Amino acid sequence: DAKTTQPTSMDCAEGRAANLPCNHSTISGNEYVYWYRQIHSQGPQYIIHGLKNNETNEMASLIITEDRKSSTLILPHATLRDTAVYYCIVRSWGGSNYKLTFGKGTLLTVNP
Amino acid sequence: EAQVTQNPRYLITVTGKKLTVTCSQNMNHEYMSWYRQDPGLGLRQIYYSMNVEVTDKGDVPEGYKVSRKEKRNFPLILESPSPNQTSLYFCASSTTSGRDTQYFGPGTRLTVL
Numbered sequence: 001d002a003k004t005t006q007p008t009s010m011d012c013a014e015g016r017a018a019n020l021p022c023n024h025s026t027i028s029g030n031e032y033v034y035w036y037r038q039i040h041s042q043g044p045q046y047i048i049h050g051l052k053n054n055e056t057n058e059m060a061s062l063i064i065t066e067d068r069k070s071s072t073l074i075l076p077h078a079t080l081r082d083t084a085v086y087y088c089i090v091r092s093w094g095g096s097n098y099k100l101t102f103g104k105g106t107l108l109t110v111n112p
Numbered sequence: 113e114a115q116v117t118q119n120p121r122y123l124i125t126v127t128g129k130k131l132t133v134t135c136s137q138n139m140n141h142e143y144m145s146w147y148r149q150d151p152g153l154g155l156r157q158i159y160y161s162m163n164v165e166v167t168d169k170g171d172v173p174e175g176y177k178v179s180r181k182e183k184r185n186f187p188l189i190l191e192s193p194s195p196n197q198t199s200l201y202f203c204a205s206s207t208t209s210g211r212d213t214q215y216f217g218p219g220t221r222l223t224v225l
Contacts, residue, residue, distance in 0.1 A: 041200060043218050046213045098208075102154045
């Protein structure tokens with residue numbers, strides 16, 4: 001699976017959009033970009049994933065650049081409950097092990 | 113409600129005393145997996161199972177055993193726990209088709225003295 005690079009930490013004001021970047025310059029054609037988050041030692045929570053098109057669900061939007069070498073997770077109206085470590089994970093679909101390789105992630109702190 | 117449950121949530125034990133951490137999911141998922149999380153090392157996979165009676169080692173299997181006799185359950189067994197197994201443990205599950213989003217349990221914090 002391709003390696004990802006994320007900023008160590010970011011701050012965001014409550015009610016504003018949080019834009020979390022991820023670099024995955026070595027991504028291959030069959031690899032998807034997944035985002036998970038972990039709120040203070042709770043189990044990681046799936047947020048969204050995509051291949052090459054932008055995706056949106058009830059939690060967030062995922063913008064993937066045309067060359068697929070980077071992506072941005074957007075939380076449109078961040079709340080205090082969105083304070084968490086956000087992980088960008090690149091992996092291929094299927095295979096014999098669905099292991100998720102978590103890096104260090106980005107600690108997003110939403111401030112009142 | 114779709115969920116992955118783990119028990120116990122917290123456990124303090126002593127070196128060498130066998131223990132089992134249970135994991136159960138109610139989503140009829142084929143795939144289940146165990147991770148451990150340690151400061152500075154992130155989450156690392158211990159064992160995984162693609163279906164009943166099918167298990168395989170992850171990245172850090174030493175000192176652990178698993179079994180998958182039923183689809184919903186995937187217990188993690190520490191035959192002779194040691195202090196280096198003090199960690200936060202997570203169980204996860206997913207289907208093996210479609211989006212294969214993984215659902216994680218709430219975690220088990222284990223301390224081995």
